[in-house]
Amino acid sequence: MRQEERAERLVRRIESFSDLVIGFSLALLALTLTIPPHIERLATNPWWLIAYFWTFAIIGNLWFLHQRLFTHYFWPQPLTITLNFFLLSLVGLIVYFVQVFVRYGDQFEKAWAFIAYFFVLGAALVALGTLYYHGTRKRWASLDPTERYIGMRHSMRVIVGLGMMAGSAACAALHPQTLNDIVPLFVCVLVAVLGTRLTLPWLKRRAAEVGGA
Numbered sequence: 001m002r003q004e005e006r007a008e009r010l011v012r013r014i015e016s017f018s019d020l021v022i023g024f025s026l027a028l029l030a031l032t033l034t035i036p037p038h039i040e041r042l043a044t045n046p047w048w049l050i051a052y053f054w055t056f057a058i059i060g061n062l063w064f065l066h067q068r069l070f071t072h073y074f075w076p077q078p079l080t081i082t083l084n085f086f087l088l089s090l091v092g093l094i095v096y097f098v099q100v101f102v103r104y105g106d107q108f109e110k111a112w113a114f115i116a117y118f119f120v121l122g123a124a125l126v127a128l129g130t131l132y133y134h135g136t137r138k139r140w141a142s143l144d145p146t147e148r149y150i151g152m153r154h155s156m157r158v159i160v161g162l163g164m165m166a167g168s169a170a171c172a173a174l175h176p177q178t179l180n181d182i183v184p185l186f187v188c189v190l191v192a193v194l195g196t197r198l199t200l201p202w203l204k205r206r207a208a209e210v211g212g213a
Contacts, residue, residue, distance in 0.1 A: 022059060100113040108178065
């Protein structure tokens with residue numbers, strides 16, 4: 001079997017395994033929903049429903065981005081394969097910390113669960129963005145300008161992820177007592193998102209260049 005065929009087979013195997021892990025994480029999200037002792041708790045405590053749909057949307061979006069990564073950009077190397085497995089492990093932690101957030105009723109515990117959740121989500125975005133950057137750079141010559149722009153735009157998720165991690169660390173350093181004390185997290189995320197938006201015009205110009213990334 002030629003080296004190219006072995007690499008292609010490896011990518012397909014990794015993609016299949018990744019789909020399995022992400023799908024299992026979504027199934028686990030539904031299975032961990034608890035039945036309250038009284039039916040009215042479903043309406044009086046809607047956090048479970050909000051957390052469920054929020055996390056389903058997050059994991060679904062990660063799956064879509066992961067599928068696009070493997071369709072156009074993934075470059076199989078020991079480092080990228082390891083980083084992909086690291087990303088998959090974080091998907092499971094995202095589901096776990098959502099359940100931690102929902103189960104706790106105390107504001108202090110909810111605040112720390114919220115911080116842990118966004119730190120893990122930020123780390124996942126850093127891993128995903130790094131994979132996009134590496135793959136786009138390696139496949140630059142074979143990609144058309146639109147695909148280059150999409151790859152570079154998704155690689156900017158590293159900045160958003162770092163913003164989430166920095167905001168989470170800042171909140172932890174301030175020892176929050178309630179959910180009202182996690183404002184620094186949202187500020188850091190907002191700054192990171194605005195920063196990535198400002199880079200989009202430059203990314204479009206850069207994607208049109210023929211030279212390497």
